[in-house]
Amino acid sequence: MRKLAVDDEWLDDLRLRIDDLCAIAGGYLEPDQVERLRDACGFAAEAHSGIYRKSGEPYIFHPLAVARILANVRFDYITLQAALLHDVIEDTHYSKEQLSARFGPEVADLVDGVSKLTQIQFNSKLEAQAENFRKMFLAMAKDLRVIMIKLADRLHNMRTLGAMRPESRRRIARETLEIYAPIAGRLGMNHLRQELENLGFSHLHPLRFRVLQEAVRRLSGNRREIVGQLESRIQTRLEEEKIQARVMGRGKHLWGIYRKMRDKRLPFKDVYDVYAVRIVVDIVDTCYRVLGVMHNLYKPYMNRFKDYIAIPKANGYQSLHTVLFGPNSVPIEVQIRTEEMHVMAEVGVAAHWRYKSGDGQGSHTQQRAREWLQKLLDMQRRAGNPVEFLESVKVDLFPDEVYVFTPRGEIIDLPRGATAVDFAYAIHSDVGNTCVGAKVDRRLVPLRTPLTTGQTVEVIITPTARPNPAWLNFVVTAKARSSIRHYLKHLRREEAVLLGKRLLEKALVGRIGGLGELPAERVQTLLREFNLSDFNGLLADIGLGNRFAALIAKRLLPEDGEDEVRPPEDIDAQPLLIKGTEGTVVGFGKCCRPLPGDPIIGYLNAGRGIVIHRDNCKNVASYKKNPEKWIEVEWEEQSGADFSAELRLEVANKRGVLATIAAAISATDTNIETINTTERDGTTTTVHLLLNVRDRAQLARVMRQLRTLPETLKLARRG
Incomplete structure (x- = not known):
């Protein structure tokens, strides 16, 4: 930002923007609340007077745009005031105490939660970024509106990122894709998430974005016609069944297409050649009726049905998902949900303020968000430093859910690839710390076994047990990783x-x-x-x-x-x-x-x-x-522990020689940790053995036993 002389040519535009914001807010706020909002607009304009953004426009236009984004989601006037003032503490001479005296402590706390840590010196940009995120998450745990303001702030910054230098654009875009967009998704705000992802994609990989955008544009005309025919046929069939519903075509956003192409190594035609339809009805019972109608109209793909109504996603998202064989065997993705679920899918926790009630439709999603934030607080307390905490948050922000059951029938949602150890820590940190084994569907399995949806998992614990450092090599949840560390x-x-x-x-x-x-x-x-x-x-x-x-x-x-x-x-x-x-x-x-x-x-x-x-x-x-x-x-005379010993054994290359070696070692009551072989030529093989032994005497017994084998040519202890 730079200080310039006040330019009167912006004043008319400023008044129009303030009037526009107050008009949107006036659609759902009380008149006295709108006046308080207008007062905050005037205060913010005065505080940022003479400060301009890199794009050349007055800085006050940015907080006005942030407040407008939140007003469109119908946030309360306290949040809108804080959005207008969110940069005042950081960028002007006003303090938190002055804001509190003028607008109240609630607004001042929100502004402070969003503000960066500008007065502390850090060793690196990564450490500064990590500490800022840690502070923001702590503020989020007290009041979810902190992250709403921050997300709206980031969205407008991304919309105006073109004025920044290329390296700054890439850094901010990467941060958006790694942190802010996943947070929006975790809070159920999918509409905001998709815009953040597309904007991040356009600045991080501008050439790929333009190529993909052009490819989608070329095919969109023909697709609109096909989707329109699908909508018409589905609507007609539902009317025949006397079901009231809204049927809408659903487009894939560019970042989603790109990620699927990249992660699954698919060509564009295989990703984009899927048509998507969303059906919105009145009540949950109708969702399942519509599902039956769809499966009668078009044949479903096996194993492509997901019931997120009975088992909501971690962010509270609810819907029925199914994939059908459409006309000419073209795949059709269908989402079926109620109007309330549709609002949840678009605005997530913001629905709480839209409905103005803790017991309304937004409360379930907000409770999910608070549970997630509580997990983040637990991770923060365990993390050794802000950078470790930030890495844990990144791990936690990319879940591809698996749903498993406790022996009592409770549902535990975990990221894909989660193991029995992750499950144990999801139950409680003490359970994870003392687990020694696990049963999946009543069968004993190794602790590193990945879990799949629908399994029942039982953890075996021993009070004297403690975490194994090797668990860090396979656990995938941030809670398990931070608890073990x-x-x-x-x-x-x-x-x-x-x-x-x-x-x-x-x-x-x-x-x-x-x-x-x-x-x-x-x-x-x-x-x-x-x-x-x-x-x-x-x-x-x-x-x-x-x-x-x-x-x-x-x-x-x-x-x-x-x-x-x-x-x-x-x-x-x-x-x-x-x-x-x-x-x-x-x-x-x-x-x-x-x-x-x-x-x-x-x-x-x-x-x-x-x-x-x-x-x-x-x-x-x-x-x-x-x-x-x-x-x-x-x-000491009695060590009481097992130690690793390494042997190098050259043997004649005969059938069954490894089994002979293993049997000889087993006869000495010695455990083989690893065994590797290297074939030297057609007649000899080198065997590398890592054994668990109590002392040198036991290793000597093993070596004597191996030397008695006719296949042994040479034997030596390594190291």
């Missing part, structure tokens, strides 16, 4: 604190009686220096390898005891005992895969904790360039 993050901190305590106590041996005897003033001074809130934070830093225990111990000791401190090399001679069950802060090098019984050494890896290596590992030589990061470790 949240749990593992807290678990990792607890494990880091315990390890840090052990390392610090080890460093203090012979210097002081225990951690409880550390001078409090020295502890507090160190915490302030490191900007840590408590002593556990310091222990966690030590456990994660971010700080060295020996140096921290020296800083914490009293001044008069420093002369008696033993040097670090003497302290390090007392090894740290490793059990293998310490959790995520003690890892084992995949380069050498150490086992209990192997001579080992520990490496402090910042952010990961201790990584255990065999002392003859090829990487140890390079790591020893940093001696301060190495720590003496030993195995």
Whole structure:
């Protein structure tokens, strides 16, 4: 935006636009409310006086256009006032408190919810965008009208995006397609969603948009004639059945055509050669009667019927969908819905304000929206940072629903590809955190099994179980992903604190009686220096390898005891005992895969904790360039854990050799994690085995067993 001198030539146009807005609002608002709206118009015009958009028009035209979009959906006057003032806090000298005094706290809160975070410095544009979205979603949870204003604001910006630079147009268009259009769809506002998608498509891929637009234009004339004939025949048949209905042709929007062509790799003719008809009736019972008439008039496609009336979509959308064999076997998509459902499909949660009643037609969709927003709030609380939250929201905004049942018959809607773990987290976070198995239609299945519509799913839980990090590789819902990350993050901190305590106590041996005897003033001074809130934070830093225990111990000791401190090399001679069950802060090098019984050494890896290596590992030589990061470790006598061991086996290439190898390993009570083969030539094969063993002795038994096989030519432990 730029400041220019006030130009009187715009004043007449401004008055006309204000009158037009008030005329639309006057069709459903009280006269005193229209006057308050006109007052807000005057205030906004004064606040933005002399500010112009990149297109050259006065800035006030933008908030007027945003308010007009919302007035066409019949929003209340509070929302319209906030729409007129939505950029005042961000772009002018007026504060939230001044708006509250003039227009009331409700309007001021809405404006504040829409405003960006302009006073905070961020490390990157992505972080700034993510934090803005986080703030907006928090405001949405308090009042849904925040997102309505934001969507109308984005829609008008997209309509006038041509004045921006090409790179800015592409960035804003991508953001619109990734965030704003899906939000509009999730809130049931399909008419707004489609316009946002088409505008985003036109600016992100202008050439593809023009080519597709021209292709649709060339075929539209002939299609209109065919659709008109279909409408006439269907209308006549319904009248014969004495059913009152509106029959309308339904066009596909360009972004929908493009996405289907791209995702399913279809040519244009295969996507566009589908005719769509919408039938709107009075009550739900009539919807099912019309469905029967349609299936008698034209034969239905098998498995192409969806009942979104009995099982609404996540955004509250309701309709019957069916695909029919039309004249000359041309596919016809038919949607059947009531007038109320039709309004819902077009304006979604906005229907709540259209009907002005919490118990009216809009309440069901609004309740769905609030449930979704509550899920977003839960994700926000678990997310480690705004960028992670934004990624979770993106995942959640693209559901292709699957509907499954709990054992009690409750319906759970999930995205396509969701697994039993996603289902468990959809029930409750505690159920997901403790699930160990699942039954689908009374049959045990792996937790990573994708679910399909109509299945009944039962989750098996164990109170002592905890999430597996491997679940992150296959879960698809944002709630499951954020819940697993949240749990593992807290678990990792607890494990880091315990390890840090052990390392610090080890460093203090012979210097002081225990951690409880550390001078409090020295502890507090160190915490302030490191900007840590408590002593556990310091222990966690030590456990994660971010700080060295020996140096921290020296800083914490009293001044008069420093002369008696033993040097670090003497302290390090007392090894740290490793059990293998310490959790995520003690890892084992995949380069050498150490086992209990192997001579080992520990490496402090910042952010990961201790990584255990065999002392003859090829990487140890390079790591020893940093001696301060190495720590003496030993195995405890009873490890109590299973470890991975890798073998390389060369065998004669004979039929059944893999079965022979598996049987030999099984005889030693050893589990095979993975097995891969590489054929070297026609006579020999190299087999790579990853085994789960308790210690080096068990691995030795496996190797002795394998050497007894006549097919074995060469055997070696890898690493």
